[in-house]
Amino acid sequence: MKIAMIGNPNVGKSSILNRLTGSRVFISNYPGTSVEVNQGSLQLGNRNYLIYDTPGIYSVYSDGQEPEVVRSVLDQGGVQMVINVVDATNLERNLALTYELMETGVPVLIVLNQIDRARSMGIVIDEHRLERILNKPVIKFSATTGEGLLEVLGFLEKKDFSGIQAISLNDMGCAVSCSKCGKSCSVNDKDFRRVQRARDTARQVSTKVGESRQLWLDRVENFIDRPVTGTIFLLVIAYLGFKALIEFIELSEGPITSWLAPVSDILENLIIQLLPHGIITKVLSHAVPEGLIIPFTIVMPAMLMVSILMSLLEDTGLLPRYSVALERVGRLFGVSGQAVIPLALGFGCRTPAVVATRILPGAGQRFIIITLLSIVIPCAATLGILASVISAFNASLSAIVAAMLMAFITLSFILSRTNPEKEEFIYELPPLRIPMGANIWSKIKTRFAGFFTEVLPLLLVMSIIIRAIIESGILDSFKGMDPVTHSLFGIPAEAFIAVLLTIFQRYLAPLVLLNLALTPREATIAIAMVAISLPCLPVMVMTVKEMGWKVLGKIIVLGLTTSFVTGVLLNLILLL
The missing domain is CATH 3.40.50.300 (P-loop containing nucleotide triphosphate hydrolases)
Structure with missing residues (x-):
């Protein structure tokens, strides 16, 4: 029935x-x-x-x-x-x-x-x-x-x-x-x-x-629905949610890593013992443990916290209020006011932020925000390591921030014009509610289940593919491109390899830069190109899950183009 x-x-x-x-x-x-x-x-x-x-x-x-x-x-x-x-x-x-x-x-x-x-x-x-x-x-x-x-x-x-x-x-x-x-x-x-x-x-x-x-909840609702006080309140809530996400990832990463480290060692030794010595064994012995550690230490805690935050925003009635409060700002970039939520979450971890784009009203808006998240928005881990690199090489922070802002504005403008979605600004604001525990738990379970059924297997497969690329020595072929990278971007070939490494994990690239001897000018250009580049592996997996391979292909092309253009322009501007 x-x-x-x-x-x-x-x-x-x-x-x-x-x-x-x-x-x-x-x-x-x-x-x-x-x-x-x-x-x-x-x-x-x-x-x-x-x-x-x-x-x-x-x-x-x-x-x-x-x-x-x-x-x-x-x-x-x-x-x-x-x-x-x-x-x-x-x-x-x-x-x-x-x-x-x-x-x-x-x-x-x-x-x-x-x-x-x-x-x-x-x-x-x-x-x-x-x-x-x-x-x-x-x-x-x-x-x-x-x-x-x-x-x-x-x-x-x-x-x-x-x-x-x-x-x-x-x-x-x-x-x-x-x-x-x-x-x-x-x-x-x-x-x-x-x-x-x-x-x-x-x-x-x-x-x-x-x-x-008039109950106390009605008085809170009247306060939130005022244009000025309501907008401030919603921005504070978004900030606190962002902080909660960062803290949860930091608190959980250490214990989960320590718990899984023995498992990782056992898997690596087991693969080495069971398979004959060769390139396949070398790839699998590294890729399988890596493909399990990264999802469980970074992606899983982030997805869990975002599932909790999104369920609370939905069931309290706060989510539609973000659209109203931030609609004018969002329309400048061709998206609704709700886009501030995934964009804010992206500064914590971009993987769950891609999931959070489900709140946006159309596929065009989701594509715009996922593209911006993938290319321009740096996660918390990346921000921390980039700050270390900037300090180590005395790079120009103002030039890097300006490049990121210009990339964000330019991409937003182009994408909003090429993916127009004409919708009337009509929103229905539900009453504020006390969320039901059973309903929140049900939503968390249904959303979080996708980590085990879809994200983890796909991330493991892609980890094996990427490890195979690394072990094959394909990246070493770029070391002979020093004259080309210097003339185009003003950076050595080794720094250019760091830019390409962002496709694996964006915060790995700055670690490569720390091991190079770079001038402040070279460091500024290299850091800017790393900060404006490709989606990392977890974001790629989540993008495929949410939007498909075709969308991921478009984002990779846009990411490479934006990063290369940024490098060329900075190379010209910083010569002046």
């Missing part, structure tokens, strides 16, 4: 799913999209239910990835029932989608979520009258307190689903031209009638019986 849970954004569908199914939730991405769909399993008696938690939408037939996923679930998922989650504090807006869903002809259960908050606002809803008007079952619900849970479970257990056909959207009227189903559609009187019916129905079944009780 398959059920689709559908509703407007921020109505609490995920919280209801966790109430219904407990921790039996798993996550999937629909083909061709980056939109995640939670799926929960529920057993009642002898009947098993699979419940889809679809992304929030305002209309099944509007354009965009979210409605596309909902249409795929309804049309191809074999859904036999819809649970329409309605925000009890905003019936008028939510019921327009309800009337649209009723046209499918499939059984619809209306769940009035946040009923406790509606009561605190002095709103009383006559659910029996709403049932008579819609001719559909209606249950009051609170994902926070659990009110209505037994009623929903009882309804599902008693419902007779025999003879119910799976939903087909082919015979339904559409709302807009979405270019997804092959129909020629336009907004018509039917859509306006739905909105009018929703308005009339909301007025008939809901009444305001008293003044809203």
Whole structure:
């Protein structure tokens, strides 16, 4: 038995799913999209239910990835029932989608979520009258307190689903031209009638019986939603989240490394003993331990902390507020205000920052931010080692910072013009909420599971490939390029090799520079080229996972081009 849970954004569908199914939730991405769909399993008696938690939408037939996923679930998922989650504090807006869903002809259960908050606002809803008007079952619900849970479970257990056909959207009227189903559609009187019916129905079944009780959370919300104080507050939260990420990585890296060091030695010795002496044994004996140590010491703690931070931002209602507060700044670079979150996280560790780009509204914006993260933004480890190199060679900090800023601005400008996404600045701010522990834990588990199933295996394979390149001596061929690197970039060939090493791990490159005899001018150019260069191996793996090989190829080409252009320009400018 398959059920689709559908509703407007921020109505609490995920919280209801966790109430219904407990921790039996798993996550999937629909083909061709980056939109995640939670799926929960529920057993009642002898009947098993699979419940889809679809992304929030305002209309099944509007354009965009979210409605596309909902249409795929309804049309191809074999859904036999819809649970329409309605925000009890905003019936008028939510019921327009309800009337649209009723046209499918499939059984619809209306769940009035946040009923406790509606009561605190002095709103009383006559659910029996709403049932008579819609001719559909209606249950009051609170994902926070659990009110209505037994009623929903009882309804599902008693419902007779025999003879119910799976939903087909082919015979339904559409709302807009979405270019997804092959129909020629336009907004018509039917859509306006739905909105009018929703308005009339909301007025008939809901009444305001008293003044809203302003809770402490409401006062905090009023403070955050002010333009000046709210922006300052959100920036402070972003900074504290960044600090927490850095501290967590630093605290966990030492113990994890000490725990895994014996395992690494055992693996290395085991490979040497089991395989015959040769290049393959040499590659595997280094690459396999390295491919395990780096993911567990750096990537795993970072992904865990980012999963926690992102879940908290989502479930408290703070995430959409970043879009509003920083929208004007983001539009200068062709992205939404939410982009400040992955960019800020990138200064801690760029790998989880790539994952955090999921909060951005479109593939074009994700490409822009992942490109900037990969090429321009230095992680905390890189910053620390770069500072050591700058101090060691008395390099020009102002020239390096200026080069990085110019690269960031130039890349942002070019990418925003070549990947335009015209979207109206319309955001719906959900109320601030106290996050539910079970919901936070469920999100952390589903997001963090990808480390073991996808990131770790891919990182191990790429580690073997890269170690094979190093052992093959391909990089040594660049040592004879001293005249070329000096004339183009003003640096010796050994420093140019350090730039190429950024593809393995960006903070390895400055370590190479520390072992060279460089003048302050050469060090300035080399450090700038290292700071503006290629994505490191973990970022490459995560980019492939999130966006695909084609996007990674584009980023590598852009990274090399940007780094080389930076070196050439600095070579010319610092001669003056």
